[in-house]
Amino acid sequence: MAKKFLLNNDVSIPSIGLGTYKIGLTDDDSYRAVRTALDNGYRHIDTATLYQNEKPVGKAIRESGIPREDIFVTTKLWGTDILNNNIKKAFEGSLKNLGLDYLDLYLVHWPVKGKISSTWKEMEDIYIDGKTRAIGLSNHLIHHVEEVLKDATVIPAVNQIELHPYLIQQDVVSFCIEKGILPEAWSPLGSSKMPLLQDEVLIWIAGKYGKSTAQVVLRWNIQKGRVAIPKSASHERQAENIQVFDFELTDDEVKQIDNLDKGHRTGAHPDYIEF
Ligand SMILES: NC(=O)c1ccc[n+]([C@@H]2O[C@H](COP(=O)([O-])OP(=O)(O)OC[C@H]3O[C@@H](n4cnc5c(N)ncnc54)[C@H](OP(=O)(O)O)[C@@H]3O)[C@@H](O)[C@H]2O)c1
Structure with missing residues (x-):
């Protein structure tokens, strides 16, 4: 089972979660993949409105037989709901799709220019309302996080960003850690779009x-x-991806992996995302 980290509001989060973007071509495939992951010991599932799989993901969670409080569930607010002033309805819609009473983490999927501060205000209202145990950001660069923090009364719990050895984003990571915001790595394996897992240093x-x-x-x-x-x-x-707690890299190996950074993104640049 994955070890846990603590969020800035003392909620614990399993350090390995299952990403579910394009995890199945059909709802049945998505349902089966999430059930399999829960059987494999995963207790943290990451989805988003954008992935259009909240229904099968939620069904898998509900039918797993695992107590709800033992599974950490994240979903995300999509940009068009921000642009259409539909934030609270989008949150309720996600809960309904998932068939859950509460979320563990609700994220702003991407920053929407001109709406960053007002979006966070509504995220804070949602948090205070009590149906999500934490709120956070995704794809926010330093200047976006600064904009959030300017008027924030709740510090974001996480910032989920593209993060792998070919894109280490050390500036964003260090800034978030300094502010008490836990970095989360999306496409941690470099996705299917880059040959990261064939890198010679990693193979060695x-x-x-x-x-x-x-x-x-x-x-x-x-x-x-x-x-x-x-x-x-x-x-x-x-099963392979969750069996990472029985060995430890040396400081030198961690540095060697840091040094693989090429600044290569597989996804959009947060300053130029369009909805
Ligand atoms: N916040 C955001 O904007 C954002 C953006 C993108 C992604 N995400 C989240 O991050 C999650 C992960 O990112 P991702 O799906 O793009 O990429 P990823 O997890 O880095 O890589 C997934 C790819 O690696 C393969 N793979 C998985 N385990 C492997 C292993 N042990 N050995 C070899 N290949 C392996 C998968 O194929 P198989 O399925 O065939 O194993 C798939 O092709 C997403 O699912 C989503 O939840 C968030």
């Missing part, structure tokens, strides 16, 4: 520990104090 380190390159990358994230949410639809790879 993986060989030393008898681990896979995916496990090395996930371990690197956790040792640096960050949550990671790898996506896999396969029972075997899900």
